[in-house]
Ligand SMILES: CC(=O)N[C@H]1[C@@H](OP(=O)(O)OP(=O)(O)OC[C@H]2O[C@@H](n3ccc(=O)[nH]c3=O)[C@H](O)[C@@H]2O)O[C@H](CO)[C@@H](O)[C@@H]1O
């Protein structure tokens with residue numbers, strides 16, 4: 001189990017370049033299965049989940065070549081479908097959440113797609129109904145082995161259909177889109193998720209020859225084509241990492257510049273941090289956070305009632321940044337209610353923050369009230385375990401702001417989604433060491 005040792009209480013300074021987006025990368029990598037032609041992808045983050053997916057693609061027979069830092073080519077001209085029936089696949093497929101998105105492309109191109117129950121964060125129930133309901137609508141036969149927790153879809157031919165998704169599932173929409181682009185006729189997906197990850201996927205598929213309209217909205221209309229060709233694609237900067245660095249700057253009273261953030265793709269994220277009283281300045285395509293020497297004050301609603309920050313499908317606020325918002329609020333002036341609507345087990349990490357001296361009431365598994373200290377009392381250093389990727393980074397931010405030396409165990413969770421985080425934090429002055 002990996003461990004970080006962190007000496008907190010130091011101001012940081014400098015600039016940081018966000019990595020390519022993890023959740024976009026997982027979709028884009030699966031899309032290489034849709035064509036026998038060469039696909040070149042840039043700005044691929046060097047993180048555990050992405051590397052696991054690349055290794056899974058290699059085992060599927062995809063030819064993968066590293067061309068430089070973050071740049072790879074992929075060619076799926078000789079796919080080894082036998083691997084899908086191997087025990088090795090049952091282990092590899094479980095290793096991450098994003099592996100679920102190989103199902104749609106495999107079904108569309110080869111008539112069958114299988115997946116063991118995928119991994120990812122243990123943050124509550126993470127059902128896959130939307131994925132399979134969509135694929136069934138396109139004509140697939142569905143099978144599930146409860147014993148092995150193994151899912152499968154098969155079809156001689158997919159036929160376009162109208163579907164109204166029960167929920168705007170991010171990976172579910174990606175899976176259905178990747179199947180529908182090669183289906184015969186027209187598919188309409190209403191209540192589609194439309195995160196920048198999906199917009200990027202649809203733009204890439206259109207460059208490959210797909211006919212998708214409505215990109216960026218919750219209604220995607222797809223005219224199926226017979227085959228797709230190669231393309232080049234560059235990943236957007238990771239908006240969740242960007243939000244993490246905003247929170248880190250505020251909480252450690254540091255002046256930080258976050259470089260090349262692609263402002264137009266950040267949606268409500270900068271404003272949510274502004275609601276906590278944090279100054280988020282736009283400098284070209286960079287974000288500049290000045291040192292918050294006098295702290296930051298949470299805004300109330302117009303009628304004077306306590307601010308609530310909650311998650312929602314895009315263009316709402318992403319659930320992946322609520323843990324960061326929560327930790328940053330522990331040192332704000334004022335109070336806020338954090339309402340995690342999507343996941344039922346994502347707020348339990350607040351116990352650790354409470355141990356460190358934060359004033360938080362966990363109202364129920366979905367809601368926590370935070371009463372900020374306004375830096376009148378520091379968080380105390382402690383030993384903690386990272387339960388999931390975003391809680392892990394939130395605890396890391398808490399440790400960097402706390403007085404004394406903390407340790408964080410199970411940092412594999414953080415490495416799942418943050419590239420070389422210790423080295424990048426040291427470059428801006430953090431005292432952090434990887435001791436195991
Ligand atoms: C690899 C990847 O891309 N993972 C992301 C993806 O996961 P993933 O695609 O697995 O998440 P989904 O969008 O399917 O659903 C997330 C959760 O929200 C619930 N739900 C979803 C939509 C909705 O309208 N109402 C609702 O309640 C679902 O039941 C589920 O519990 O999207 C999540 C939601 O943004 C993010 O936290 C994950 O980081």
Ligand SMILES: C=C(OP(=O)(O)O)C(=O)O
Pocket residue numbers: 022023049096097098119120121122320389390417
């Ligand atoms: C929940 C997340 O990831 P995953 O879906 O891969 O578990 C996340 O990125 O915050």
